[in-house]
Amino acid sequence: MVSRVIPVDPFDLVIFGGTGDLARRKILPGLYHRFCAGQMPATARIIGAARTEQDAAAYRGQVAEAIAEFLPEGSWDAESVAQFCERLDYVAIDARGEGGWKELAGLVREGVVRAFYLSVAPSLFGDIAERLHAHGVADGESRIVVEKPFGRDLASARALNAVLAAHFDESQIYRIDHYLGKETVQNLMAVRFGNILFEPLWNAQYIDHIQITVSETVAVGGRGAYYDKSGAMRDMVQNHLMQLLCLIAMEPPSKFEPDAVRDEKLKVIRALEPVPPSAIVRGQYRGDANGPSYREDAENPESRTESFIAMRVQIANWRWSGTPIYLRTGKRLRARESEIAVVFKDPPHSIFGEQEGRRGNVLVIRLQPDEGMHLRVTIKEPGPGGMRLMEVPLDMSFADALGPDEADVPDAYERLIMDVIRGNQTLFMRGDEVEAAWAWTDPIIEGWEERRDVPELYDPGSSGPEGALALMHRDGRRWREIK
Ligand SMILES: NC(=O)C1=CN([C@@H]2O[C@H](COP(=O)(O)OP(=O)(O)OC[C@H]3O[C@@H](n4cnc5c(N)ncnc54)[C@H](OP(=O)(O)O)[C@@H]3O)[C@@H](O)[C@H]2O)C=CC1
Numbered sequence: 005m006v007s008r009v010i011p012v013d014p015f016d017l018v019i020f021g022g023t024g025d026l027a028r029r030k031i032l033p034g035l036y037h038r039f040c041a042g043q044m045p046a047t048a049r050i051i052g053a054a055r056t057e058q059d060a061a062a063y064r065g066q067v068a069e070a071i072a073e074f075l076p077e078g079s080w081d082a083e084s085v086a087q088f089c090e091r092l093d094y095v096a097i098d099a100r101g102e103g104g105w106k107e108l109a110g111l112v113r114e115g116v117v118r119a120f121y122l123s124v125a126p127s128l129f130g131d132i133a134e135r136l137h138a139h140g141v142a143d144g145e146s147r148i149v150v151e152k153p154f155g156r157d158l159a160s161a162r163a164l165n166a167v168l169a170a171h172f173d174e175s176q177i178y179r180i181d182h183y184l185g186k187e188t189v190q191n192l193m194a195v196r197f198g199n200i201l202f203e204p205l206w207n208a209q210y211i212d213h214i215q216i217t218v219s220e221t222v223a224v225g226g227r228g229a230y231y232d233k234s235g236a237m238r239d240m241v242q243n244h245l246m247q248l249l250c251l252i253a254m255e256p257p258s259k260f261e262p263d264a265v266r267d268e269k270l271k272v273i274r275a276l277e278p279v280p281p282s283a284i285v286r287g288q289y290r291g292d293a294n295g296p297s298y299r300e301d302a303e304n305p306e307s308r309t310e311s312f313i314a315m316r317v318q319i320a321n322w323r324w325s326g327t328p329i330y331l332r333t334g335k336r337l338r339a340r341e342s343e344i345a346v347v348f349k350d351p352p353h354s355i356f357g358e359q360e361g362r363r364g365n366v367l368v369i370r371l372q373p374d375e376g377m378h379l380r381v382t383i384k385e386p387g388p389g390g391m392r393l394m395e396v397p398l399d400m401s402f403a404d405a406l407g408p409d410e411a412d413v414p415d416a417y418e419r420l421i422m423d424v425i426r427g428n429q430t431l432f433m434r435g436d437e438v439e440a441a442w443a444w445t446d447p448i449i450e451g452w453e454e455r456r457d458v459p460e461l462y463d464p465g466s467s468g469p470e471g472a473l474a475l476m477h478r479d480g481r482r483w484r485e486i487k
Pocket residue numbers: 020021022023024025026027053054055056097098099100122123124125126128151152153
């Protein structure tokens with residue numbers, strides 16, 4: 005099967021923070037990938053901007069090095085990297101100063117899509133937004149892309165929204181949540197709303213519960229200073245897991261259009277019930293022979309920040325009343341695995357009696373690794389042994405079903421940047437969505453702070469603290485195994 009690559013319109017993409025970690029690791033290698041795929045028109049240009057004084061040639065050298073460092077060997081070649089780098093320019097700009105803006109204004113062109121990617125600390129958003137307008141670099145058609153974290157609570161998110169809104173219309177603002185760019189996450193919508201099969205069963209009458217797991221093997225080492233002020237709740241749940249929850253639980257939008265989709269997601273967030281402390285388990289990893297403990301990584305011997313969280317969430321609406329959604333995410337766990345498991349109820353009556361081998365239907369949407377879906381169904385065990393039941397998976401791995409080329413899906417960042425150029429905001433968070441997510445998150449975190457809640461320790465390489473298993477056990481359910 006051959007991928008259809010539709011070139012986007014000519015563009016000038018300015019990356020503020022174009023020398024930083026995110027730009028080097030994700031944004032620029034991703035753009036190179038799109039260039040190789042033929043999606044970038046011949047006249048498209050990328051302009052790096054940061055304080056470091058250097059010329060365009062030095063920047064091109066840096067970007068070529070980043071591509072070689074961060075893309076797997078065999079997925080790039082020197083000739084195409086050199087061709088890609090011809091598209092690059094660089095301007096030295098301090099977001100808080102006045103130098104360099106005139107030069108930037110001279111570089112960006114009329115008549116092409118102008119996009120400004122703010123891959124810098126959020127404290128610089130206001131300075132950059134203001135100067136883009138003051139120096140005539142941006143106009144009413146330009147697009148601005150902002151990164152997470154979008155605030156650390158409702159008040160700071162509101163302040164960031166206000167800073168951006170002072171200079172840009174909401175239709176120009178693209179708030180990135182890279183989970184929305186993952187192929188299987190979008191497939192979730194295709195499966196739910198492109199098939200008649202699942203939607204009639206997609207409610208509390210037929211679904212016992214849903215599990216959303218984002219399990220990581222990495223520690224927080226190297227990012228300890230940031231992470232210790234954030235924790236799993238702010239770093240992962242408020243944004244990525246929340247987005248997954250919205251897509252799995254939302255009502256069918258009337259169209260696959262930005263506001264139609266985002267309106268439905270917003271309704272889910274607003275319907276989330278407050279979560280009592282008894283429905284939350286927080287954990288911190290211990291140290292072992294393979295690495296330091298969380299507190300050592302965070303360089304904070306007294307830290308009460310969670311590197312793991314599990315929680316039971318309820319949505320107060322007709323579709324989901326009585327169906328809990330369990331969220332779980334953490335660092336230094338047994339495996340890197342992200343999946344959504346929709347666990348269906350048993351049939352109302354078993355004509356086979358209580359047979360061994362009969363288990364409920366489960367639809368697993370696997371985000372990473374090995375993107376795909378599988379549905380666990382009950383069948384008759386083959387052979388003459390009478391009517392004995394067994395469980396089998398109906399598997400669809402993208403790699404098997406679509407062939408290796410199709411399964412080599414674009415990285416989330418590549419896809420999202422191309423959507424910015426296309427002017428499609430469907431996979432970006434709207435300001436009110438982000439605020440609603442913080443409004444739900446804030447009281448939970450405030451409760452921990454008031455109670456001086458201390459996370460439970462867990463072994464690295466495990467599936468998290470014992471308390472997380474107990475949370476499920478008390479509800480008569482089990483987590484799916486992290487393998
Ligand atoms: N790294 C990652 O994986 C992720 C990062 N993010 C977010 O993306 C943003 C960037 O992160 P990251 O790349 O890791 O950060 P880095 O610290 O690696 O890079 C920061 C960049 O901003 C530039 N910069 C700093 N101050 C100024 C200034 N006053 N004016 C102009 N440019 C400036 C730096 O260059 P110079 O010093 O030359 O000015 C550098 O290019 C942050 O908000 C982060 O939270 C979000 C998700 C993942």
